[in-house]
Amino acid sequence: MQAIVVTRYGGPEVLTSVDRPTPDPGPGQVVIAVAAAAVNPVDHAVRAGHLDHFAHGQLPVGLGGDVAGRVEAVGPGVEDVAVGQPVIALLDDVLAPAAGYASHALVERAALAVVPEGTDLVAAATLPLNALTAGQALDLLDLAPGQSLLVTGAGGGLGEYTVALGAARGLKVIGLGRPRDEADVLAAGAAAFVTDVAQVDEVDAVLDAAQLGPAALARVRAGGAFVAVNDPAEPAAERDVRVTTVHVKADGARLAELFAEVEAGRLRLRVAGTYPLAEAGAAQERLAAGGVRGRLVLLP
Numbered sequence: 001m002q003a004i005v006v007t008r009y010g011g012p013e014v015l016t017s018v019d020r021p022t023p024d025p026g027p028g029q030v031v032i033a034v035a036a037a038a039v040n041p042v043d044h045a046v047r048a049g050h051l052d053h054f055a056h057g058q059l060p061v062g063l064g065g066d067v068a069g070r071v072e073a074v075g076p077g078v079e080d081v082a083v084g085q086p087v088i089a090l091l092d093d094v095l096a097p098a099a100g101y102a103s104h105a106l107v108e109r110a111a112l113a114v115v116p117e118g119t120d121l122v123a124a125a126t127l128p129l130n131a132l133t134a135g136q137a138l139d140l141l142d143l144a145p146g147q148s149l150l151v152t153g154a155g156g157g158l159g160e161y162t163v164a165l166g167a168a169r170g171l172k173v174i175g176l177g178r179p180r181d182e183a184d185v186l187a188a189g190a191a192a193f194v195t196d197v198a199q200v201d202e203v204d205a206v207l208d209a210a211q212l213g214p215a216a217l218a219r220v221r222a223g224g225a226f227v228a229v230n231d232p233a234e235p236a237a238e239r240d241v242r243v244t245t246v247h248v249k250a251d252g253a254r255l256a257e258l259f260a261e262v263e264a265g266r267l268r269l270r271v272a273g274t275y276p277l278a279e280a281g282a283a284q285e286r287l288a289a290g291g292v293r294g295r296l297v298l299l300p
């Protein structure tokens with residue numbers, strides 16, 4: 001198998017293409033022939049060494065959490081997934097020596113969702129990381145219908161799914177984005193759209209996908225809730241606001257439910273463009289430059 005790995009931290013030049021034996025799936029595991037792998041901000045962070053507090057210098061590590069493809073092999077005990085079936089998965093182990101930027105990916109059966117034959121796998125690869133994070137962040141916020149939620153970065157991958165899933169839970173969602181994002185954020189289900197936190201009155205909670213930090217926390221009512229998205233960006237708690245950071249976990253059953261939301265037209269898949277796997281560094285640099293809407297997707 002081919003994989004793009006990080007052998008030392010740095011810029012796109014540190015991405016290395018390696019040829020390795022395709023792993024055999026162990027008990028409860030599945031090997032996917034990867035058709036598409038989405039590029040996310042966390043991949044750039046891994047490459048740059050910003051997640052070394054998990055890796056402690058143990059390199060190489062693989063890159064890429066979002067994959068779509070077809071089952072190539074199943075391990076002992078996996079009886080409900082067949083070779084050849086189309087699947088999507090989140091690979092949530094940031095220490096794995098190979099991950100989604102690869103021709104093949106080794107995943108736990110419990111991490112993957114089977115999708116219907118005929119699914120656009122390039123588009124489907126854009127779902128797992130951000131939809132699961134949005135759902136798990138909303139769980140952390142633990143709001144009741146009718147409560148208000150400010151989502152910063154609402155035009156982005158995580159932000160849009162949080163707006164949509166939050167609105168579906170009956171929350172009054174205010175989306176904060178760039179001016180160009182207004183129509184999309186409102187279409188996703190936001191009750192209001194702003195471009196500056198100063199336009200926001202008090203809210204019950206914030207999901208801070210744009211990492212505005214203290215400026216966004218200041219809008220939360222005393223005793224409300226705030227979810228940050230990256231270590232160590234969590235602002236210091238104040239006024240009894242419950243401040244936490246979401247750390248997405250793979251969950252194939254929930255991913256299947258989220259894919260059903262896509263099929264029902266309540267979540268959308270958004271592909272910004274595709275790159276050959278070998279051009280992963282260029283795709284990461286394009287994402288890091290800002291302004292991308294939808295996901296860039298690597299094609300092995």
Ligand SMILES: NC(=O)c1ccc[n+]([C@@H]2O[C@H](COP(=O)([O-])OP(=O)(O)OC[C@H]3O[C@@H](n4cnc5c(N)ncnc54)[C@H](OP(=O)(O)O)[C@@H]3O)[C@@H](O)[C@H]2O)c1
Nearest residue numbers: 041133153155156157158177178210229246247248290291
């Ligand atoms: N902890 C976890 O488990 C987890 C999981 C998923 C994602 N994340 C993190 O969540 C963050 C968002 O991810 P993503 O995939 O949604 O990224 P993204 O698609 O790049 O979205 C970020 C959005 O925020 C916007 N933005 C940034 N600063 C802004 C500002 N001052 N005002 C208005 N909009 C602003 C960006 O607009 P421009 O592009 O125009 O700048 C972009 O639309 C990333 O840091 C990612 O690493 C964490």
